[in-house]
Amino acid sequence: MRQFLERLLGLLADLPGQAPSALASLERATAAARRAHTAARRALAIAMAEEAREAERRAALTAKVSELEQRAVQALRAGREDLATQAAEAIAAMTAEINASNQASERFAAEVALARREIDAQRRRLSDLDRGRRLAKISSALNAAAPASRSGLDSFAEAEAALAQVVAENQDARFVREEMAPPAEQLIERMVDAGLGDPVQVRAADILARLRRAAGLPAMPLLESTSNAQ
Template identity: 40%
Template sequence: MFRIVATLARGAAAQACEDLADRHALPLLDQQIREAAAALDGSRRALAAALVQERTDADRHAALAARLADLEERAVAALRGNRDDLAGEAAEAIAGIEAEIRDLDAARAAFSREVAALRRTVREGARQIAELERGRRIAQAAEAARRLRDRRGAALPGTEAALAEAQATLRRLRERQAAEAACADALAAIEAEAGADVADRLEAAGFGRRTRPDRDGVMARLRARAAA
């Protein structure tokens, strides 16, 4: 029985942890991204220091190679001048420099491999953080949409009925306004027709400017053209 109770307690604790992580998933993701970015920044600084060391080793190698070439030239000159003692001292120094160059070459080769690996780590880390940032923005937008749906679903009782009543009122208002506009258009048309009828009767009686062609007007136009 004790084992069952202990197992249930561990299960409840694990479930509670999962529920807590789910409820705070976005803040948790933000913190994890910040920690990963801080670690990546440390890797970048380490890479920068490694590149500086690599250049320092290259400069040292070049200096040793120049010193070696100078000593060899002087040793050959000493041999030509029958100064085997000085040539021997130069040979001993040359051997030491060659050993130092050999050790430095081995160290530089190993260090170059480490720098290459560090470059790959920084490049991959930057890519993964960029992907996490994109995923975080998408998740944030989805969470905002979910909260909006939850708020809409948790509307106060009666909200839907009130919205339906408001929509019905708006519909009736639009219908009344449309009917009033139709009546106004009809009245305007009637008034226009009445005004046109009066104008036509006045024109037929010979008052005012003629707006319609008649026989006398057409004949006058034709005679003018014939005379021209």
């Protein structure tokens, strides 16, 4: 499924008129590096398994040579020069094979040491790439959360400005409603401010006055009611 999604993203990026983003290119390049690293590790593991089998075969040949040498000595003691000669020929062939295997093993050990260093370096670079990729995705997400608008502001600043505008318009509308209210309602408000009767609706000023009384503070002078009375 993951490989299918990667191929699908690659096809979409190659569509006409759609230039691949830097983040998408980073994702593809990192995935390719990860696949190459995995392939290198798998190849090294296979080579190590083959070398282990070669070491077992070399050990078996060495044991066979030792056994043939003992039997060749016994054949010489028994006067069987022919059997001892055949054993010597077999020993020579197996010894040559063992020597060749040992030389190949030495070369293999040197190449494996180089391969291990390279794989370790790849692992470190891949870890750095993964960390950088995660940070790049976070940065891209933050940038996408605040894209610049035509006015040059980001979305957050534009939303805050719009909120301030709505608050200002609502306040203007409230002032207009108060000024355009019927005279009777204005009179009721003035009478409520003078302490004559209960307020028609809950007002912030009444709540503030109650809170000041609860706090033991003097009431604020009713400047508005005084000005209206005048």
